[in-house]
Amino acid sequence: MEAAHDHNHDHxxxxxxxxxxxxxxxxxxxxxxxxxxxMMFLVGGVMALVIRAELFQPGLQVVEPEFFNQMxxxxxxxxxxxxxxxxxxxxxxxQIPMMIGAPDMAFPRMNNWSFWLLPPAGILxxxxxLAPGGAGGVGWTMYAPLTIQQGMGMDMMxxxxxxxxxxxxMGSINIITTILNMRAxxxxxxxxxxxVWTWLITAYLLVASMPVLAGAVTMTLTDRHFxxxxxxxAGGGDPVxxxxxxxxxxxxxxxxIAIPAFGVISEVIPTFSRKPLFGYASMVYATGSIAILSFLxxxxxxxxxxxxxxxxxxxxxxxxxxxxxxxVKVFNWVATMWKGSMSFETPMLFAQGFLFLxxxxxxxxxxxxxxxxxxxxxxxYYVVAHFHYVMVAGALFAAFAGVYYWLPKWIGKMYxxxxxxxxxxxxxxxxxxxxxxxxxxxxxxxPRRIPDYALQFADWNxxxxxxxxxFGLSQVFFLYVLLKAIRSxxxxxxxxxxxxxxxxxxxxxxxxxxxxxxxxxxxxx
Amino acid sequence: xxxxxxxxxxxxxxxxxxxxxxxxxxxxxxxxxTINTVSGGGYVLxxxxxxxxxxxxxxxxxxxxxxxxxKYNKQVDLSFRWSMGWFIFSxxxxxxxxxxxxxxxxxxxxxxxxxxxxGSLLWSGFSAAWPTAGPGVASKFTPMGAWGLPAINTAxxxxxxxxxxxxxxxxxxxxxxxxxxxxxxxxxxxxxxxxLQAEEYMHAYTELDLTLESGAYGATFYMLTGFHGxxxxxxxxxxxxxxLRGIRGHFKPETHFGFEGVAWYWHFVDVVWLGLFILVYWx
Ligand code: HEM
Ligand SMILES: [Cu+2]
Numbered sequence: 123m124e125a126a127h128d129h130n131h132d133h134x135x136x137x138x139x140x141x142x143x144x145x146x147x148x149x150x151x152x153x154x155x156x157x158x159x160x161m162m163f164l165v166g167g168v169m170a171l172v173i174r175a176e177l178f179q180p181g182l183q184v185v186e187p188e189f190f191n192q193m194x195x196x197x198x199x200x201x202x203x204x205x206x207x208x209x210x211x212x213x214x215x216x217q218i219p220m221m222i223g224a225p226d227m228a229f230p231r232m233n234n235w236s237f238w239l240l241p242p243a244g245i246l247x248x249x250x251x252l253a254p255g256g257a258g259g260v261g262w263t264m265y266a267p268l269t270i271q272q273g274m275g276m277d278m279m280x281x282x283x284x285x286x287x288x289x290x291x292m293g294s295i296n297i298i299t300t301i302l303n304m305r306a307x308x309x310x311x312x313x314x315x316x317x318v319w320t321w322l323i324t325a326y327l328l329v330a331s332m333p334v335l336a337g338a339v340t341m342t343l344t345d346r347h348f349x350x351x352x353x354x355x356a357g358g359g360d361p362v363x364x365x366x367x368x369x370x371x372x373x374x375x376x377x378x379i380a381i382p383a384f385g386v387i388s389e390v391i392p393t394f395s396r397k398p399l400f401g402y403a404s405m406v407y408a409t410g411s412i413a414i415l416s417f418l419x420x421x422x423x424x425x426x427x428x429x430x431x432x433x434x435x436x437x438x439x440x441x442x443x444x445x446x447x448x449x450v451k452v453f454n455w456v457a458t459m460w461k462g463s464m465s466f467e468t469p470m471l472f473a474q475g476f477l478f479l480x481x482x483x484x485x486x487x488x489x490x491x492x493x494x495x496x497x498x499x500x501x502x503y504y505v506v507a508h509f510h511y512v513m514v515a516g517a518l519f520a521a522f523a524g525v526y527y528w529l530p531k532w533i534g535k536m537y538x539x540x541x542x543x544x545x546x547x548x549x550x551x552x553x554x555x556x557x558x559x560x561x562x563x564x565x566x567x568x569p570r571r572i573p574d575y576a577l578q579f580a581d582w583n584x585x586x587x588x589x590x591x592x593f594g595l596s597q598v599f600f601l602y603v604l605l606k607a608i609r610s611x612x613x614x615x616x617x618x619x620x621x622x623x624x625x626x627x628x629x630x631x632x633x634x635x636x637x638x639x640x641x642x643x644x645x646x647x
Numbered sequence: 648x649x650x651x652x653x654x655x656x657x658x659x660x661x662x663x664x665x666x667x668x669x670x671x672x673x674x675x676x677x678x679x680x681t682i683n684t685v686s687g688g689g690y691v692l693x694x695x696x697x698x699x700x701x702x703x704x705x706x707x708x709x710x711x712x713x714x715x716x717x718k719y720n721k722q723v724d725l726s727f728r729w730s731m732g733w734f735i736f737s738x739x740x741x742x743x744x745x746x747x748x749x750x751x752x753x754x755x756x757x758x759x760x761x762x763x764x765x766g767s768l769l770w771s772g773f774s775a776a777w778p779t780a781g782p783g784v785a786s787k788f789t790p791m792g793a794w795g796l797p798a799i800n801t802a803x804x805x806x807x808x809x810x811x812x813x814x815x816x817x818x819x820x821x822x823x824x825x826x827x828x829x830x831x832x833x834x835x836x837x838x839x840x841x842x843l844q845a846e847e848y849m850h851a852y853t854e855l856d857l858t859l860e861s862g863a864y865g866a867t868f869y870m871l872t873g874f875h876g877x878x879x880x881x882x883x884x885x886x887x888x889x890x891l892r893g894i895r896g897h898f899k900p901e902t903h904f905g906f907e908g909v910a911w912y913w914h915f916v917d918v919v920w921l922g923l924f925i926l927v928y929w930x
Contacts (some may be wrong), residue, residue, distance in 0.1 A: 133734070135660065136660055141660070144660035144661055144662050146658050146659065146660055146661060146858075224655075225655055225657060228726040228729075229726065230657055230658055230731070231658050231663065233666055235663075235664035235668065238664050238667075239667075239668055241668070242668050242672035245672065246672070246676070246679075274679060277678075277679045277682060277683065278676075278679050281675035281678060282675075285671060288671075291737050294733075295729075295730045295734060296730070296731045296736075298729065298733055299726045299729040299730045300734070302729055303725050303726050303729055303902075304655070304726075313914075326703030329733055329736060329737045329740070330737075330740050331740070332737070333737045333741035333744065334740055336741060336744075337741055337744025337745055338744060340870075341744075341745075341748065341870070343682075344859070344866070344870065349858075349859050350859055350860070350865070350870065351781055351860075351862050351863060351866055352752075354781075355756070355760060355781070355782070356781055356782065356783025356862075357781035357783065357784045357862030357863055358757045358780065358784075358862045358863030358864075359752060359756065359781065359862075359866070360751070360752070360755075360756035360759075363751050363756060366747075367744055367748065370744075370747075372767035393866050439832035520901065618875075637657075641654075
């Protein structure tokens with residue numbers, strides 16, 4: 123029977139689309155995650171461009187204010203839950219089994235379900251635009267009491283969040299179990315590549331925070347339809363309660379987005395510096411402390427709601443504390459490059475872009491952590507600039523770095539180095555044109571989530587909109603670079619990057635075989 | 648891929664996940680239509696639920712067959728253990744959100760409503776004593792006492808934890824009859840708990856005027872006990888499955904993760920109830 127089983131895989135595998143619908147293979151599932159994420163990135167990007175088109179000039183030209191609000195809401199939700207998170211889950215799927223010497227993920231069928239829950243959630247999210255009254259125009263944070271006053275689209279969004287949450291929780295449990303239980307002999311925890319460590323910690327954050335978000339939107343749902351008063355002062359509830367619950371999830375969420383990005387960068391920088399990662403253990407501990415601290419700082423998003431001053435002080439200092447482990451990381455990346463023999467292929471360029479721009483986002487984060495400053499800057503474009511520095515130039519650039527870095531291993535072909543570099547320089551330039559100027563707008567007092575603005579903000583908004591369209595086109599160019607590599611890329615050498623040391627490079631052929639490690643490599647020595 | 652003993656079992660491609668996705672989508676969409684009183688919504692919801700039931704039967708059935716045919720080695724067993732533990736942790740966090748809401752309202756937001764300018768200008772005459780339906784909800788309810796049905800229910804659930812443990816010991820010692828009997832007892836206790844809780848809800852709605860709409864108290868009371876009751880329902884169904892499997896001769900003293908996973912879940916539900924009893928009913 124066992125032998126028959128072996129051969130099944132050669133003969134009776136479903137083909138065509140059914141292969142992907144029913145697959146239990148971590149690589150197929152990883153690819154689906156990555157493509158899904160890229161599609162959502164383009165969809166969310168188009169929404170960003172609708173916003174930027176409206177903001178190109180003062181006055182209302184392109185869309186109705188209600189629709190503008192729906193665009194900011196869906197852009198935020200789609201980028202966070204549809205683009206960035208699935209992208210890194212895609213990396214996790216492809217890389218973790220290969221990097222720890224496992225045959226696949228611990229639960230291949232549940233892995234499939236985690237992915238295939240995303241399309242229904244996506245349909246509900248996008249479909250909410252077609253509901254009477256349109257999608258919820260409430261911002262991705264979905265604050266009460268505005269959410270209580272929305273139409274049917276809001277309910278679709280709530281259920282979409284539930285389904286996304288289920289997907290994330292199952293995906294995370296799978297990742298945690300794989301890492302804890304499927305490592306090859308000799309792959310001790312402190313020998314794991316940092317990317318694997320960062321995903322272990324991210325998965326923990328997801329399991330701990332997604333259920334809380336589910337609770338928050340469930341209370342919204344019952345307040346909307348079943349007469350509860352969680353967020354209504356008349357019944358003894360409080361709209362601010364929603365914010366507390368949401369941000370208890372929301373702040374860990376920003377690390378859910380950032381930490382896997384740290385992981386990718388921690389693989390790319392050593393490879394292209396041809397030196398082992400500086401301070402491996404301190405990286406692990408820094409990531410762990412970020413994860414713990416991230417549950418203790420949530421109300422820095424709520425300085426303007428009228429908290430007791432002691433609470434404000436606590437949240438301010440606790441938030442600043444996070445700068446320490448984050449600083450450790452940046453320091454270690456720089457120290458890894460110190461005296462390394464560096465080369466600047468596209469993955470390394472994106473890693474450098476990450477390093478500079480994420481650090482800027484970190485600095486503006488510290489600025490915003492200061493309560494009196496944040497009371498000025500809250501809900502201005504300064505905040506928009508801040509989080510796009512960490513999410514676009516941080517997480518997204520890291521994802522680009524990862525794609526260029528691992529693409530040869532995945533498909534066995536090289537991307538065009540010249541085109542990759544062009545993609546980088548275009549992205550870097552347009553990103554800064556779009557978002558750097560938003561700092562000025564925010565400092566001058568321009569509010570976010572508003573389709574119109576005072577005349578004095580006109581110039582920088584025009585610049586930012588031009589940058590946004592440039593950035594959007596650069597990503598279409600990225601699609602071209604990818605397709606070109608897949609169709610007609612040069613055959614990748616067995617070891618395209620001479621500095622790489624992780625198992626997928628040293629123990630597996632290029633391209634990686636469909637099943638990673640049929641028998642685990644023995645790494646005890 | 649090898650599925651030999653010693654190797655980690657990797658399943659064939661499977662159609663269960665996509666069926667589950669379709670079921671969940673229909674359920675979510677049907678629920679949206681239903682709560683917005685769009686006609687036909689109920690049917691979509693029902694169809695989704697049926698698809699989900701079909702998927703759960705199919706998927707778990709497959710896993711049980713694989714398990715019984717000895718495809719799962721020690722390592723797979725350990726995977727199941729880790730995953731169940733983390734799943735329960737996620738459930739703890741879910742309940743945490745609602746316990747957190749209860750804490751926030753009782754300790755912070757309700758006293759704030761009666762304090763300072765809010766109290767004197769906006770809601771004069773509101774005193775922040777718990778339980779309350781809040782300053783602006785005209786509901787005169789009687790709170791649910793702890794020492795009637797809820798106390799009996801506490802005793803029932805705690806006893807069910809004991810009977811379940813006895814069943815487990817019996818399984819470990821290979822005493823199959825004892826196993827089946829004590830599983831049955833555990834299920835009976837779970838079902839009685841649920842019946843009493845239904846009774847309690849009826850009592851609350853008809854005699855105490857305590858409803859979901861009774862402000863902070865009503866919302867937290869029903870959402871916490873309601874989600875708990877939902878979990879007890881799921882747990883009871885799981886116990887029934889395990890009981891029937893036991894009768895069919897599944898589980899060996901050395902390998903019976905299916906049993907243990909359900910037992911962990913049941914104990915978790917038990918612990919949540921203790922929290923409820925103390926924080927919702929008693930204090
Ligand atoms: C092509 C690049 C992008 C552009 C041009 C862009 C542009 C914008 C704009 C104009 C807003 C509205 C700001 C406001 O009025 O408050 C916005 C909000 C937002 N963006 Fe982006 N964005 C981009 C990529 C991303 C990515 C990759 C993420 C990833 C996580 C992201 C996350 C968000 C979030 C969370 C919001 C807040 C939505 C809200 O106000 O509820 N964006 N973005
Ligand atoms: Cu935060």
